Amino acid sequence: MISQLTGNERVLAALTFLILLCVGVTMAAAGRDDLIGTHGWVIAVSAIAGAVALLRAYDAPEPSPARLSEYYDEPSKVGIILTLVWGVIGMLVGVWIAALLAWPELTIDAAWASFGRLRPVHTSGVIFGFGGNALIATSFHVLQRTTRARLPDQFSPWFVLLGYNLFCVLAASGYLMGITQSKEYAEPEWYADIWLVMVWVVYFSIYIRTLLRRKEPHIYVANWYYMAFILVVALLHIINNLAVPISFGHAKSYSLFSGVQDAMTQWWYGHNAVAFFLTAGFLGMMYYYLPKRAGRPIYSYRTSIISFWGITFMYMWAGSHHLHYTALPHWVQSLGMAFSVVLLVPSWASAGNALLTLNGAWHKVRDDAVLRFMMLAAIFYGLATFEGSFMAIRAVNSLSHYTDWTIGHVHAGALGWVAMITYGSLYALTPWLWKRPALYSAKLVEWHFWLALSGTVVYVFAMWNSGVIQGLMWRTYNDSGTLSYSFVDSLVAMHPYYIARAFGGLLFLAGAVIALYNIVMTIRSPVPVASESATDIPLGLQPATPIAQAGE
Amino acid sequence: MFNFHYRLERNAIGFVLAIIVVASIGGFIEIAPLFTIDDTVEKAPDMRVYTPLEIAGRNIYIREGCYACHSQMIRTLRDEVERYGPYSLAVESKYDHPMLWGSKRTGPDLARVGGKYSNDWMTAHLNNPRDVVPESNMPAYRWLLRNQLETGDLGEHLSALRAVGVPYTDDMIANAPKDAVGQANPDTDLATGVIERYGEKTDVSLFDGNQGSVTEMDALVAYLQVLGHLTDAAHTTPQNEVE
Numbered sequence: 001m002i003s004q005l006t007g008n009e010r011v012l013a014a015l016t017f018l019i020l021l022c023v024g025v026t027m028a029a030a031g032r033d034d035l036i037g038t039h040g041w042v043i044a045v046s047a048i049a050g051a052v053a054l055l056r057a058y059d060a061p062e063p064s065p066a067r068l069s070e071y072y073d074e075p076s077k078v079g080i081i082l083t084l085v086w087g088v089i090g091m092l093v094g095v096w097i098a099a100l101l102a103w104p105e106l107t108i109d110a111a112w113a114s115f116g117r118l119r120p121v122h123t124s125g126v127i128f129g130f131g132g133n134a135l136i137a138t139s140f141h142v143l144q145r146t147t148r149a150r151l152p153d154q155f156s157p158w159f160v161l162l163g164y165n166l167f168c169v170l171a172a173s174g175y176l177m178g179i180t181q182s183k184e185y186a187e188p189e190w191y192a193d194i195w196l197v198m199v200w201v202v203y204f205s206i207y208i209r210t211l212l213r214r215k216e217p218h219i220y221v222a223n224w225y226y227m228a229f230i231l232v233v234a235l236l237h238i239i240n241n242l243a244v245p246i247s248f249g250h251a252k253s254y255s256l257f258s259g260v261q262d263a264m265t266q267w268w269y270g271h272n273a274v275a276f277f278l279t280a281g282f283l284g285m286m287y288y289y290l291p292k293r294a295g296r297p298i299y300s301y302r303t304s305i306i307s308f309w310g311i312t313f314m315y316m317w318a319g320s321h322h323l324h325y326t327a328l329p330h331w332v333q334s335l336g337m338a339f340s341v342v343l344l345v346p347s348w349a350s351a352g353n354a355l356l357t358l359n360g361a362w363h364k365v366r367d368d369a370v371l372r373f374m375m376l377a378a379i380f381y382g383l384a385t386f387e388g389s390f391m392a393i394r395a396v397n398s399l400s401h402y403t404d405w406t407i408g409h410v411h412a413g414a415l416g417w418v419a420m421i422t423y424g425s426l427y428a429l430t431p432w433l434w435k436r437p438a439l440y441s442a443k444l445v446e447w448h449f450w451l452a453l454s455g456t457v458v459y460v461f462a463m464w465n466s467g468v469i470q471g472l473m474w475r476t477y478n479d480s481g482t483l484s485y486s487f488v489d490s491l492v493a494m495h496p497y498y499i500a501r502a503f504g505g506l507l508f509l510a511g512a513v514i515a516l517y518n519i520v521m522t523i524r525s526p527v528p529v530a531s532e533s534a535t536d537i538p539l540g541l542q543p544a545t546p547i548a549q550a551g552e
Numbered sequence: 553m554f555n556f557h558y559r560l561e562r563n564a565i566g567f568v569l570a571i572i573v574v575a576s577i578g579g580f581i582e583i584a585p586l587f588t589i590d591d592t593v594e595k596a597p598d599m600r601v602y603t604p605l606e607i608a609g610r611n612i613y614i615r616e617g618c619y620a621c622h623s624q625m626i627r628t629l630r631d632e633v634e635r636y637g638p639y640s641l642a643v644e645s646k647y648d649h650p651m652l653w654g655s656k657r658t659g660p661d662l663a664r665v666g667g668k669y670s671n672d673w674m675t676a677h678l679n680n681p682r683d684v685v686p687e688s689n690m691p692a693y694r695w696l697l698r699n700q701l702e703t704g705d706l707g708e709h710l711s712a713l714r715a716v717g718v719p720y721t722d723d724m725i726a727n728a729p730k731d732a733v734g735q736a737n738p739d740t741d742l743a744t745g746v747i748e749r750y751g752e753k754t755d756v757s758l759f760d761g762n763q764g765s766v767t768e769m770d771a772l773v774a775y776l777q778v779l780g781h782l783t784d785a786a787h788t789t790p791q792n793e794v795e
Contacts, residue, residue, distance in 0.1 A: 034705075101658065104682075104689045114691040116617025178615035183650055211564040219561045227568060232575045239579075246712040250705065252611065254712045259645035260593060261586045263653050268579050305557050312571060316578030325627035325795070326653065327642035329592055332582050339578070398629055398795070402657040475631040483634060487660040488687050498689075 001074055001158060002057035004067070009155040013054055016159065020047035027191070030249035035177050036191065039170055039251070046166055063154070070537055071144040073433050075157035079137025080426055080433070082165060083130055084516040087419070090125025091509040093118055098502035102495060112176040120175040120187045126414065127185060127277065129168045134422045135281040136161055136203070139226045141429060142288045143207060146223055147214030148539035156202050163199040167192055179251045183266050185273050186240050190253045193241040200234050215539035221304045225284030228312050232276040240269035260327055268319035275315035278413065279381075282421050283311075283350055289425040290374045291357055294364060299356035303349050310346025314339045321392035324401060333394065340392030347385035354378035369445040373424030376453065380416025387412060399475070404494070405467025408460045415456040415508055423448065423515055430519050432536070437528055440521035448511040448518070455507030458500060466497035594643040596785040601647055601718055602778065603750050604706040604728040605735040605766075609775025611709075612768050613652070616693060623654030624663040624779065630794045637664040638786040639794065647718045647782070659690055664780030671759050674773045696769040697760060703729040724749050736770040737763060753781070 005013060024047055027040025100107055100115045107113050140157055144150060151157055171188040174180065180187040188196075207230060211219060243253035257265055291298050298304060320328060320336030355378050358365060365375050387409050391400050400406060427445055431438055439445060473490040477483060560566055586592050602610065613619070624645070626636045633639055640663050645651045654661075669677070673684060678696055681688035706728035714720045724731070727745060734742030738756045746754055759773035780786075 100691070101689055104691060107691065109692070109694050111616070111693075111695050114616065114693070116620055116691065117615075119617055119620050175617075180614060180617065181650065182614040182617075182619050182652065184620075184655060208564060208568065214564075217562050218558075219564060219567060224561070224567065224571075228571050228575070231568065231571050235572070235575065244712045244715045246705065246708040250708070252709070254709075254716050255650035256716050258647060258649045258717065259651050260642040261583070262649070262651045263645075264583055264586055266650070268583060302554055305554065309574060313574045313577065316575050317582065319579075320582060322655065323653075325629055326625050327640050327645070329586070329589070332586070335582060398627070401627075402623055402655070406656065474635070475629070477631075483631060487635070488685060491658075491689065492687050 001078070002054055003060040004063050004072075004074060005154050006062055009153065010054065010058060012155050013158075014051065014058075017047045017051040017054065020044075021051070031251070032249075034250045034252075035174075035179050036189075036249065036251040038177065039174065039179075039191070042170065042173065043166070046169075050162070068150060068538075070150070071141075072151045072154060072157065073141065073144075075151075075161045076137045076141045076429075077433055079133050079140070079161050080430065080519065082161070083133040083137060083422070083426065084512070084519060086125055086129030086133055086168065087422075087512045088509070088516055090122055090130050091505065091512050093122040093125055095502060095505040095509050097122055098498065098505050102498040102502055111178065117175050117178065120180060121172045123185060124168065124171045124175070124187065127273075128171065129165075131278060131281075131418055131422070132164060132168070133161075134426065135226070135229065135277075135285070136164060138285050138289070138425055138429065139207075139229075139281075141433070142222050142226065142284065143210050144538070145536075146216065146220035146288065147210055148216055149210050149213045150538050151206060152209040152213070156206050160199055160203045160206065163195070163202075167196045167199060170195070174251070181241070181243065181253065181255065183240060183255070184270055186237070186266070186269055189251045190241070190243050190245050191251070193237065197234070197238060200230065200237070204230050204234070220288075221298065221301075221308065222284040222287040224308050225280045225287065228308075229276050229281035229284065232272065232280070232312075232316075236269045236272050236276070240265055260329075263323055263326070264320060264328060264332065267322035268316070271319035271322060272315055274413070275311065275318075278418050279315075280311065282377075282418050285425050286354055286374065286377065286421050289421075289428050290354055290371075290378070293368070293371045293374060293424070293428045294358055294361040296357050296359070296361050299353050299359070303353045307346040307349035307353065310343070310349070314343045314346065318343055318392065321397065322401075324394050324397040337392050337394055341389050344385060344389040347389075348382055351378050351382035351385070354381075369442065369449040370424055370427040370439075372449055373420050373427065373445075373452075376449075377417050377420035377424060380412060380420060380456070384409065384413035384417055399471040400467060403467040403470040404463045404497070405471065408463025408467055411456070411463065412460045415452070415459065419508075419512075420452060423452070423511075426515070426519065430522050434523050435527060436522055436525060440518050440525055444514050444518045448514045451507050451511035451514070455504045455509075455511065458504030458507065460504075462497045462500035462504060466494045466501075469493055469497075592642060593646055594641050594785060594789065596641075596643045596646075596783040599643065599646065599783040599785070600751055600753070601720060601724075602782070603735055603746060603754060603774070604703070604710060604724075604732040605701075605771050605774045606778050607709055607713070607775075608701055608703070608706060608732060608768075609771035609773070610652075612696070612772045613775060618662075619652045619654045621656060621658035621690070622660070622662045623657050624651075624661065625653035626661055626663050628792070628794050632661070633791075633794050636661045637780065638791055641786050641789070643785055644780070644783060647713075649713060649716050649718070659688075662776065662779055666777045666779040666781045671757055671773055671777070672761060674776055675760050675769055678769060678772065693772075696772060697767055699768040701732065701766045701768050701771050703732045703766065706732055721749075732771070733766050735774060736760075736766045755781075 024040050024044030028037045031037035097118050170192040242256040245253040317339035320332045321340045473485045626640045628639045677684050678693045680692040681690040707725050710720045710725045731746045734746045743756045760769040
């Protein structure tokens, strides 16, 4: 990767590592009595490792100007591998903690190995490690193809990808040591949050600089979603993480807001992390890879417009449905419920648009497991958004909230939608990027497909059952007008479902391992000669024949 | 409308601005008024602040991820009020930076768990829940009894909390480490200082059962025992009809 940097970019990289090293050492010194010191060392060692790699290739010849006539895909390639590896790690931890809920004595007597510290490793590992890397890797690829412009430089994509993964490492290692803000899906402490903001600013700058140099007059739908993902996540992240550290030598900080205001801000963040990280970004993915793989244009351009702005506007009101019947003022709860219900319209418009795009390509869905992954993702997207709107209704929420039903709902979205569209897209993308005729094994994709589907179904059904039973047991009265069940009665009733859930997760994890193996073997397979596509290059350098773009 | 969009999607900067404006409206309308409308948070003149030991315990609660399985928010539902006590008021978490309302009950709600069990039960339960509740699937937190509590930086914790709006006095900040030790060691000079600064109702006890040392168990039990007791507002103000 270093030989691809120009002379100036190598200087920039060296400077970045130097600054990181200084920051790391300062943190290590200022926080020598605190856990932040350990993270200082993590940062310093990362900077040194990067600098050593840089110096070893520093004198390599500069890249030839011919590179400018090709898209810059190296960061996407590394991003794909990182996605698959984080996926396996995050899901493995998920299966493990699922097993701990069924058999709490499985673990060892060490703080880092307890459920409470491992759970955010699972959630951050799959959302940020797996999902975030998938978004970064695919966004760079989609951005270049739909604008027909090369990324603006060679340094900033690496800064974003590697910097983002440093954030993920700080997050996960921090949880194990006990560093957390406790805000769900925003657990990393202040210094990691500041670092993520810097990475994010560069990410946005890559996007906008490429868009401004585009050769296509229109910005394609996929990019609307990727841009909404980048911009709104920045807004949410900054506001929800406002906090005062107790000193610069301590990891601990106290959030600026408290009580009811903090709760509303947190769930405004929490729900829109779902909306703009796990929905908008992956819709961007779907809007490019599904039509490409199906060989069909997007069914309706106008539906795309309505659903995009519907999602962007309405999701931001929906967060308060996480706080029904709480101390949050009633008017905010009602607003949240109303918008959550109406949100079904743009959500189903997107899902329908995706499925109707497959009209004329259903025979491919039957034969091609890669496309089938994407089709299934669209179906689960439709199911999960329907369920979400339903659960946001106050009366339903009174039963479902605080129970495993919520967990089931989240996993219908995360496994059924996010992971399925990601695996489908990565399976499509890998042979294109590495210029291989096909994946190493189509049969393994089939295996993965059925493992993923059965794993998701087992998981979601287990959690629906346990959630509804739990909710009903908590509110059941006996004839004399007192509560029928103690809390622990409801816990005992969950046991079989917790086992089933761990089993469903295990099936899904097996699929993730197969995906990693299949893609690595694809990359390691021999390169066929003369596979260069004459059309997969930036515009201005290619033959004059127009090429149909997805969605145009 | 579609013609307008046809032009908008040819303008990258315009599109970026449109996203920012459209996405900002919902949050602004729902969050900003919570700071300005006075009756969002009830008045509770008797509300006291957390002691340094309770703050340390709260930080352990956060560190161990207790909030992932325990809520601290009793909803306005009849069965919840009967199971856990009066529904939670906004004022009760006024000094909670951040709030720990939670989102999942793998275990029961803890908003009013303070005083419901003895210190001995709490310590035994945290050390190994299955010793006292055989069906429990809660992790055993055995290291809490082994780990000495870090008290040296508690003054800095209190000043940071003051910076975000919790009314700690200079006296409280200056004596924070001593007060943490005092609250876990009754019948010592240090314990008297805790009562002076935080009031008669402050629970000064041998939380983990051992005199002398202050463990992380002391802090966590002290925190759990104060839950629901910072103010009596929920018991004294008439509660609205529950559903």
